[in-house]
């Protein structure tokens with residue numbers, strides 16, 4: 349049997365190129381190697397830990413499914429499903445809760461970033477989020493989990509929980525490893541010290557952005573002092589981030605980009621970068637527009653993905669329940 353690979357994305361709005369270059373593009377490449385049994389899902393149970401409108405949620409789920417497919421996820425090669433359609437995720441999360449130390453969750457960086465000092469009014473789901481994520485992964489006995497580096501801490505917890513469960517109840521859960529891309533953390537266009545994130549839309553390039561919007565955002569992106577187009581994380585964090593985008597979208601490495609813009613300024617570099625991004629996103633955007641017309645038929649197909657995921661997950665859950673003495 350091929351090793352399993354699992355990853356999910358939350359349906360919380362438009363995807364940006366950080367999601368794409370840090371995760372989704374890698375999902376497609378890994379799928380196309382044919383070496384893995386791939387499970388990809390829409391993490392809707394995770395997404396309700398933040399403010400949301402129930403009328404919008406299903407639309408967001410559907411939109412993310414179209415994003416997955418437009419990026420190249422192929423229903424013949426991968427199982428694509430919706431997390432809330434597979435109840436084993438919530439059930440295993442509960443069982444794992446009982447072996448998760450409170451202190452581990454309190455230390456989670458993402459939790460601290462999302463709550464600030466507002467502990468008293470924060471919902472418990474947000475606190476428990478990493479345990480649900482562990483369940484997502486362990487149900488499929490994933491060997492690999494492709495993610496951006498903001499998820500590494502959650503992956504460490506997943507590994508720790510698998511070990512703890514196994515040592516308490518006998519060998520049952522498989523310890524997964526993260527898989528990062530060359531851009532595990534793309535920075536914001538308006539502030540290279542902050543991660544590109546939906547919570548700072550002004551610093552994001554969204555996969556759906558129109559060419560004019562992309563040009564405007566890139567021309568406005570902050571740069572560093574000096575005028576040389578050179579990758580240097582310490583001295584030139586903003587330009588280095590832009591060079592990374594250029595490299596990932598063009599297939600040229602940083603040295604090739606540097607030599608192409610030798611003696612030319614930031615302006616020329618940014619102009620060309622914008623065109624590279626526009627061209628790079630065009631096939632995605634074209635496919636997405638075509639897929640939108642087949643929305644209803646696609647959602648029917650996802651039911652088959654939900655079914656397959658349910659089969660695998662419920663088997664693992666049954667094993668876990670048996671080991672723990674549950675019915």
Ligand code: AMP
Pocket residue numbers: 356357358366367368369370371372494495496497498499531532533534535543544545
């Ligand atoms: P999310 O939208 O938070 O569900 O993230 C989906 C995937 O994109 C996860 O694997 C994240 O780690 C990854 N990701 C999010 N933001 C970035 C970023 N700025 N750079 C690289 N990867 C990212």
Ligand code: TRP
Pocket residue numbers: 354355356357358391394480481484485493494495499
């Ligand atoms: N927590 C991830 C994020 O915010 C999404 C996610 C949920 C996930 N469950 C997962 C990613 C399981 C990988 C595996 O990006």
